[in-house]
Amino acid sequence: MIFRVDDIRYNTNIKELEALHQVFLKYDRIQTLSLIIKGLYNTPTWHWMKKTWKETPKNISFQLHGWKSPHINYDKLSLNEAVKRLRKSIDYWNTYREEMPEFRQFYPPSSLKSYTLYRACEKVGLTLLCGGDNYPMYVCHCGDLPTIQQHVDRLDEFLKNRITNGH
Numbered sequence: 495m496i497f498r499v500d501d502i503r504y505n506t507n508i509k510e511l512e513a514l515h516q517v518f519l520k521y522d523r524i525q526t527l528s529l530i531i532k533g534l535y536n537t538p539t540w541h542w543m544k545k546t547w548k549e550t551p552k553n554i555s556f557q558l559h560g561w562k563s564p565h566i567n568y569d570k571l572s573l574n575e576a577v578k579r580l581r582k583s584i585d586y587w588n589t590y591r592e593e594m595p596e597f598r599q600f601y602p603p604s605s606l607k608s609y610t611l612y613r614a615c616e617k618v619g620l621t622l623l624c625g626g627d628n629y630p631m632y633v634c635h636c637g638d639l640p641t642i643q644q645h646v647d648r649l650d651e652f653l654k655n656r657i658t659n660g661h
């Protein structure tokens with residue numbers, strides 16, 4: 495299962511990210527950040543990502559969610575337009591990421607997919623992942639719950655139950 499924290503961007507609450515990360519470390523699971531790229535470099539989010547990659551590379555993953563917020567529907571784009579947009583994000587990431595790894599997956603906004611988008615992802619070397627039976631995903635967002643502690647407790651409960659059930 496992929497544990498995905500969605501819509502990570504330049505102004506994400508890194509206190510919350512860090513608190514969630516401690517839960518992933520406790521259960522030795524991977525926190526997958528689904529990134530919105532525009533303006534991400536050199537922000538507190540960026541520095542937290544670099545530091546966390548350095549310290550706990552086995553428990554953090556960076557994947558692509560989109561160029562900017564609010565989202566556009568990638569499933570509605572032409573092949574050329576989709577490739578262009580995906581490349582823009584990939585190029586930005588590769589320009590600045592240094593030791594952080596390349597993207598391997600694209601999680602389209604709202605999990606909306608199309609055959610054209612599937613082909614566009616193939617062209618730029620990404621796997622299109624929307625969750626579902628083949629790739630079950632746990633998706634949450636910073637700010638989902640009124641307090642960080644409530645979010646931490648919900649995640650802890652979820653991971654604890656999965657482990658109790660042998661996953």
Ligand SMILES: [Zn+2]
Pocket residue numbers: 500501559565603604
């Ligand atoms: Zn999103």
